[in-house]
Amino acid sequence: MTGEDSVTAVPDVREQLRGLAGRGVRWPVGRWPEAVLRPAAVLVLFGVLDHLPAEHASRAVPGDLDVLLVGRSPALAHHPGQVAFPGGRVDDDxxxxxxxxxxxAVEETGLDPTGVEVLGSLATVPVPVSRHLVTPVLAWWHEPSAVGVVDRGESAHVFRTPVADLVDPAQRRTVVVEVAGGRRRTPAFLAGDHVVWGFTAMVLDTVLDALGWAEPWDRTREIPVPR
Known part of the structure; x- marks a missing residue:
């Protein structure tokens, strides 16, 4: 499978994602008392590209595979302005x-849920800054539908980005965050006008690596925290 391929290998991509959900991943984060964190979930939704072609030719990723992302509203209390997967708190019902x-994801982007096939979930990830315990849910967009910003108070952007471009070493960076007691480093991706970093970049970095899709990249290329 090469970067020039269309997703004629859709069953293969889907089964790779399903297999990853089955075997799981090890997150590069420490433990946190789960009792003090609120349950949340994000949709890691892969599908066939819309109108945006991949520029990078990957040996492992089809050229027309994409993932759905949202740019959070700068007015939000937690992670304002950051690029994220659609998702939020798990409600009691x-x-x-x-x-x-x-x-x-439906509430944030307006996607048609009948076109989404849930493939499985990965282990929960603690996000202490927002006091959430997040379940990443892997899914396949077998019938893509129109998406866009539904509520400006929640999201500023909704977009699909080529996965092949995310694995391009030229688009990889490291964000350094100054925290109490030192510096924390997180992987980052340049996605057009957007920078994906923090929790979302950590999930993408781990998933792409676990799938064997990642390419070696220079982790010394540091950029400041995006504003």
Whole structure:
């Protein structure tokens, strides 16, 4: 499978994602008392590109594979302005984290949930800064629908970005965050006019590496925290 391929290998991509959900990943984060964190879920939704072609030719990723992302509103209390997966808190009436991730994605982007196939979930990830325990939900967009900003108070942008371009070593960076007691480093991706960093970049970095899609990149190329 090469970067020039269309997603004629859709079953292969889908099964790779399903297999990853089955075997799981090890997150590069420390432990946190789960009792003090609120459950949340995000939808990591892969599909076939819309009108935006990939520029990077990857040996492992089809050229027309993409992932759905949102730019959070700068007015939000937590992670303002950051690029994220659609998602949010798991409500009491949500039957599962998977259902919550799809519900939140519908509310944030307007996607048609009937076109989404949930493939499985990964282990929860603690995000202490917002006091959430997040379940990443892997899904396949078998019938893509129109998406866009639904609520400006929640999101400033909704966009799909080529996965092949995300693995391009030229588009990889490291963000250095000054925290109490030292500096914290997080992977980052340049995605057009957007910088993906923090929790979302950590999930993408770990997932792409676990799938064998990642390419070696220079982790010494540091950029400041995006504003």
């Amino acid at each position: 949500d039957p599962s984290p998977e259902a919550a991730a799809v519900r939140e």
